[in-house]
Amino acid sequence: MGMTIAEKILAEHAGKEEVKPGEIVMAKLDFVFGNDVTTPLAIKKFKELGVDRVFDPERVGIVLDHFTPNKDIKSAEQCKFSREFAREMGIKWFFEGGNVGVEHCLLPELGLILPGDLVIGADSHTCTHGALGAFATGVGSTDLAVAMATGEAWFRVPETIKFVYEGELQPWVTSKDLILYTIGDIGVNGALYKVMEFSGEVIEKLSVEQRMTMTNMAIEAGAKTGIIEPDKKTLEYVKERAQRDYKVYKSDEDAKYHKVIEYDVSKIEPQVAFPHLPENTVPISKAAKMNIKIDQVFIGSCTNGRYEDLKMAAEILEGQKVAPWVRLIVIPCSPSVYWRALKDGLLEIFLEAGAVIGPPTCGPCLGGHMGVLASGERAVSTTNRNFVGRMGHPKSEVYLASPYVAAASAVLGRIASPEEVVK
Ligand SMILES: CC(C)[C@H](C(=O)O)[C@@H](O)C(=O)O
């Protein structure tokens, strides 16, 4: 019986020939990580277990990316606690200050997560790493604690839904639009506890960075993870980064899927997800006509804060000014993205357009640090969630979109199509 890529990774790490959906397995992990919000609780649980060392200090990551540089005393104390633990345990991959980036941008960039890996992270967007052909999923702090101690975790083998994207991408349509469209189609519970395997000629043409935007949002359809088979581009991406060996898995021809869903992308326009769910998608031709005035635009995050995302935004913002009533916040998602954007002149384009540029962290994405919205305010954001109060006041609104649409909206001060700015 054939297996999917996800099943193969789970089987191999559980030391089995074969696994079937529904089966519970204990499996060995290649990498485990947490952030400044989830690690402190994991450390407390870890200490309760009575162990005095992590299973392997080279396979544990701690990234202080959410509320740093620390925004208040509580976050400073949380970070101090994690820092002391990292030192005590000799954890090799500890990131803060000038080294910090958003965990899901930083870890693959540094070659710490690789094809064929089995990874857990105490953050729901750990699914991002599936773009490299790894099985990566978000867990709670208790699971992280046990994993840090034992290097293992249990899994119920999920079924897989295969998504096949064929056809020609229309102008200004990005991988963000494909995933928003998909979630709009299947709904926020459309892939509950399933693996979303993204495939087809369109996915093959996407860069690894753009693929990450898609796997990043698998959780927004309720999925256990998203995954893409490694190909030449993936191997090219990991070649100079890999910190250890890795193995490439692919789905068998006769693998069994829960469902196969096919999309003709030539019919897909840039999408905007209206408040307050990522499934509330509206095509830009319709959204742009609604004259929705906005107060803030955020370009960044683990969804769309990579170099190519900033490049897209710069394409629109070059020689433009943001509308006088709009605050534009741009945040490169890692130090290397920041450097590259600086050297290539992207930051200059943003500054000239009137943007404020933040340090490579989560920033306004989860409404707890910079860029918090007031009551009644609206933001267009390249992030992945637009739940009630996600970016601040419960009466504020977040509209999710691609860097192109976000940048165009910043210029016109309302939800706008890139076509309206770049003629
Ligand atoms: C703070 C963290 C636990 C949370 C997550 O798990 O996703 C955050 O990253 C988010 O995006 O809401």
Ligand code: SF4
């Ligand atoms: S950028 Fe946003 S979605 Fe990503 S890890 Fe940070 S808070 Fe979560």
